[in-house]
Amino acid sequence: MSEQARITPYRDGPLLVRGPFVLTDQDGNRIDVGRRTVALCRCGRSQSKPFCDGTHRLVDWRAPSRPE
Amino acid sequence: MPRLPEPRGSISAVVLEALRRRPGRLGPVEVATPDDPLADDDLHLALYCLYELHYRGFDDVDERWEWDLGLLGLRARLEEVFEQGLQEALSDWRPPGADPGTVDVALRAIADADDGPSLSRWLETRGTLEQFLEFVIHRSAYQLKEADPHSWAIPRLAGRAKAALVEIQADEYGGGDPDRVHAQLFANTMDALGLDSTYGAYIDLLPGATLATVNLMSMFGLHRRLRGRIVGHLALFEMASSVPNRRYGNALRRLGIDDPKATGFYDEHVAADAVHESVAAVDLAGGLVRAEPELLDDVLFGARALVELEARWAAMLLAAWERGRSSLRRAAAVAAR
Numbered sequence: 001m002s003e004q005a006r007i008t009p010y011r012d013g014p015l016l017v018r019g020p021f022v023l024t025d026q027d028g029n030r031i032d033v034g035r036r037t038v039a040l041c042r043c044g045r046s047q048s049k050p051f052c053d054g055t056h057r058l059v060d061w062r063a064p065s066r067p068e
Numbered sequence: 069m070p071r072l073p074e075p076r077g078s079i080s081a082v083v084l085e086a087l088r089r090r091p092g093r094l095g096p097v098e099v100a101t102p103d104d105p106l107a108d109d110d111l112h113l114a115l116y117c118l119y120e121l122h123y124r125g126f127d128d129v130d131e132r133w134e135w136d137l138g139l140l141g142l143r144a145r146l147e148e149v150f151e152q153g154l155q156e157a158l159s160d161w162r163p164p165g166a167d168p169g170t171v172d173v174a175l176r177a178i179a180d181a182d183d184g185p186s187l188s189r190w191l192e193t194r195g196t197l198e199q200f201l202e203f204v205i206h207r208s209a210y211q212l213k214e215a216d217p218h219s220w221a222i223p224r225l226a227g228r229a230k231a232a233l234v235e236i237q238a239d240e241y242g243g244g245d246p247d248r249v250h251a252q253l254f255a256n257t258m259d260a261l262g263l264d265s266t267y268g269a270y271i272d273l274l275p276g277a278t279l280a281t282v283n284l285m286s287m288f289g290l291h292r293r294l295r296g297r298i299v300g301h302l303a304l305f306e307m308a309s310s311v312p313n314r315r316y317g318n319a320l321r322r323l324g325i326d327d328p329k330a331t332g333f334y335d336e337h338v339a340a341d342a343v344h345e346s347v348a349a350v351d352l353a354g355g356l357v358r359a360e361p362e363l364l365d366d367v368l369f370g371a372r373a374l375v376e377l378e379a380r381w382a383a384m385l386l387a388a389w390e391r392g393r394s395s396l397r398r399a400a401a402v403a404a405r
Contacts, residue, residue, distance in 0.1 A: 010346035011172060034248075035239055039342040047314070052342035054310025057176070 011065045014039035014052035023050070069127045070268025073117070076276075077110025079146070083117055086139065087129045094138030099145045105153025106380060107277035109397075111146060116209075116271070116279040118143045119286040123213055124267055147287055150280075154373050163368035168358040171367060172349035175300070178371045179307045184379025185386050188312035191319040195389070200319055201261060202395050203385065205270045206278045210285075211254040211333075212267050215240035217282070218302045220289035227359060229299070232351035236306070236344045250340075253333040260330035273396040277384050281377045288370055296366025297373065299356050303348040304371035308378075309341035 005021035017023075017038050023031040031050070039052035043061035046053045072088070075081035079099060086094050102108035120126065121134040133139055166174035191200055210217075215237055222233055242248035258265035271279075288298035317334035325331070357364045388395035 010350055012176065013346045014342060016343060016346055035340065035343070036243060037235060037239070037343050037347070039339070039346065048338060051339050052310075053314060053338050054342050054345065057179070057307070058311060 009042060009063070009065050012062050013056055014042050016040075069125050070120075070266070070271065072126050072129065073113060073271040075110075076113050079110050079142075080114040080117070083114045083139070083142070087117070087126065087133055091130050091132045091136040092138070094136065094142065097142050097145075099142070099149060101149050101152070104276075105149050106157060106280055106377060107275070107384075109276040111149060112276035112279040112283055113271075115143070115146045115150065115283045115287075118146070119283060119290070120268070122286075122290065123216060126268075150283065150287065154284075154376070157376055158369070158372060161372055163365055163372070166357075166364060166368070168354065168361055168364070171354040171357045171364065172346075174368055175303050175307060175349050175353060175371050178368065178375060179304055182308070182375045182379065184375065185382050186312075187382040187385060188315035188319075190386060190389070192315035192322065195319060197323050197325075199385075199389050199395075200323065201263060202400070203316075204258060204261060204263060205273060205396060205400055206381070206385070208254070208258065208263075208265075208270055209274055209278055210282045212251050212265070214250045214254060216251075217285035217289040218298060221295050221298045221302075224292045224295040225299075225356060228355035229352050229359060232347050232355055233299075233302075236302070236347055236352070239340055239344065248336075250333070250336070253336055256329050257331075257333040260327050261325070270400070273398060273400055275384065275395075275397055277377075277381050281381050284373060284377050288373075294366065294370070296356065296360070296363030297370030299348075299353050299363075300367035300370030300372075301374045303353040303367070304374045306341050306344040306348040308375075310338050310345065313337035313341065 003020070005017060005019040008016045008018075010016060017040060018036070023033055023038070025031060041049050041052045042063065043056040043059065045055040045059050045061065047055065072084050075084045079097065082094075082097050102111055105111060117126075118139060121129075125131055125134075164174040164177040187203065191203060218233070219237055222230065222237070225233060240250050242250070242252070246252060255265035264270070285298065285301055288294045288301055313334045317331045317338070320326075320331050320334070353367050357367055385395040394400075
């Protein structure tokens with residue numbers, strides 16, 4: 001595993017976070033992720049924020065992987 | 069290990085009778101193409117049992133049958149019938165245009181074009197508890213060995229595609245924690261719902277169309293020739309998973325079952341498959357096509373074949389339920405908790 005976290009926007013989909021990272025809320029409380037790679041919502045429509053729940057596909061949300 | 073099921077016709081009778089004996093005495097078996105090679109009870113039970121020799125086997129069956137040349141010859145003939153049936157069912161279908169950099173876009177187009185009936189919407193909004201239990205029984209044919217059929221592909225891949233498949237499978241297998249193995253989460257769901265989570269306990273109840281959905285991935289997974297198809301199958305499976313699994317969890321809660329042991333499998337898959345979807349479509353399928361561009365059409369065919377068999381399976385369940393009947397071969401004595 002790399003020493004840095006890697007964050008990847010996937011085309012028309014979520015941000016995937018891999019590597020050593022911690023996820024906290026704005027008060028610093030740890031958010032349990034339960035897995036090595038997590039998908040964070042990028043479309044704003046997830047019902048499980050901050051995690052992706054696949055809703056981007058239902059709403060046909062589009063965004064490139066590379067910077068716009 | 070499971071017990072051998074009951075035969076459903078001449079082919080499964082030959083297979084099941086053979087498995088009770090010592091290996092090495094199987095003569096030629098006539099296999100005619102059935103009316104529906106994608107759902108035939110006899111064909112798909114026989115094939116399911118032959119594949120099962122490569123997974124967990126059966127009680128009191130000699131393990132050498134797995135590599136018996138007579139049985140392998142019969143399996144090859146059954147696969148030929150099944151594969152031909154798939155080709156004919158999809159003969160009018162043309163894969164969406166794609167290049168190695170846009171495989172994920174093409175897979176998404178296949179998923180979006182799926183106009184099959186929505187089992188998850190039915191269960192979320194109006195299904196009965198008995199119907200949900202039937203749904204779980206159907207899925208037990210795969211979900212008690214979840215991820216295993218796709219693992220056959222690991223040694224056939226390299227580089228980015230291999231790393232992506234292992235990333236997905238490691239999560240499917242609990243990331244090192246046996247309590248989080250997805251097949252175990254499914255067994256927990258069955259237990260919490262009062263069903264029998266013993267591997268293979270319900271084979272006799274499952275129609276050919278259900279067994280075909282599992283045979284599809286076993287066939288794609290066990291043949292290196294079909295590695296593109298098993299990769300496309302997994303990619304589409306993951307892409308079509310998060311949203312339905314949320315609905316399945318909601319269905320249980322609507323039916324008054326808020327036990328995390330029962331809903332855990334479905335709730336876990338909302339988050340897990342949101343990760344797997346991207347990895348499978350972009351890194352696994354895209355990675356494979358970058359490495360082996362000639363496999364593009366196979367990747368897309370594997371995805372489309374999954375859509376086809378899932379739609380037929382879902383239509384079968386909904387047709388039974390709309391008539392107020394059981395979707396199983398015989399109604400299960402399902403004791404809801």
